[in-house]
Amino acid sequence: MRSYLAVVRGSTMMGMVYRFGFLAATVGNVVYLGVAYYLWKSVYGDATTIRGLTFDQTFLYVALGSTLFIVLKTYVDWNLYSEIREGIVAIYLVRPIDFQLYMLASCTGFFLLSVATLVVPTILLMVFVFQVSIPLSAPLALLPFSLVFAFVLTFCFDYGVGLSGFYTESIWGISTVKDTLVLVLSGALIPLQFFPDTIRDILRWLPFQAVYYTPLSLVTLPDEGWQHVTRFGVQVGWMVVLLAATRVLYGRAVKVLRIAGG
């Protein structure tokens, strides 16, 4: 455990080096919030609710969604890919560490930093500039856990795609397909309520919505009760399944690795 904590600390320090990157992400996100505000204002027009959501609920959802999108970028797929390509991965294979846990720890620092530098300012901006009230309710207690699980789920997607680097040198396409699927099917851009009912019933059980819709609805739908618990259960279930699946995948993929010299 101590060695993984050291990796987390190391990746936090690495993140500090890229502070201008965080700054640019913050500026980009603020502009996006402005765009989203006008876009959804225009969508709502005179309507008070659409699909059971008020403008405030939808805007809060979309704003936190875009912030979460930046926070949940692990870049594990790209880092793993380049480490396989350059043969650096061989160093980890001889160390007495669990590779999956090591990779998870290596992106945790960035996650913690970006929660502090992005999520907190966004919430302040929502409350004080856009005057959106955030209701304090019982489901909020689940939020920290749900956020961490969403992070682990994203890690599983990215790690899985990164593992394909053992088989192919072409990762841009696979990674882009993954990003697009997650972005569209998770309700990251549009709340799932806006999807046609039949599609929504399918999406409900897929792992994608567990990344965005589950934590975001904890904030935006304070009146729902048991549905939160069900979604939380689905989230935990997928996390266990995907952690196990990527372990199996790693066990198979690492066998095809050949590194020339070095």
Added chain:
Amino acid sequence: MSVAIRSPAEYLRLYFLIEGQYIKARLHYRADFMISSVGMLFSSLATLGVFAVLFSTIDELAGWSFMEMVFIYAFYMVAISPMQILFDQFWFLRFDVRQGTFLKYYFRPLNMMFYYVSERFDLKGLTQLVLGVGLLVYSSLRLELGWTPGRLAILFVTLLSASLVQISLVVAAACSAFWFINSWPVLSLAWKMREFAPYPMTIFSGLMRITFTYILPIGFVAFFPSQLFLRPETVSGVVWAAPFVGIGLFAVTYLVWSRGVDAYTGTGS
């Protein structure tokens, strides 16, 4: 240093020669091309998916119908393709500047920007271009837009101008590497702005509208020029600037690039 004056025709011949070699080399990686093209297709269709979901609950967005939005988005896809296909090399400028590999571009009797962009031809971007053209044709048939030779000429000129706007914004952002080395923050910001281009600019007000029209004129990448074809009878004065904005902006960007090239002294590595 005197640079040999070459005619545009000669540059064109050189370009085809260089890219021909590059494409031959890339075609060794057929699987990469296929997988990347699928990725490109997915990411291009994502925004359309979002529009489709949105329009399943509303009939129009700021007065624009779904099919009109498809037209604007198709225009956008075609307009950003030259940046993707021809100017992709600028994503690597920050590495070239840091590692010193940029120095080699000073030693050829060619226009430096030409030499630099000729290093890469992004094949997967062709997917976006083909999809964009297809959707442009499809949506204008569905909207029953009357195409005359004159209109088509305006379309060609406005697409050229719109793509120059997109190229200028990204290239200028990439050029910040000459002064700051790590241009990633500026570059990713400029790239993100592009995503807002297919939305109707009329939904914005105040500062955002001014910014998207005059300062970072992403309105000219798709929305303003599209109006010339969708609602030619109701366009405002600013829209008629669409065919010219790109050229002006590119001239400024070229100046920034030239200054950067002159200011660059290497990083010592």
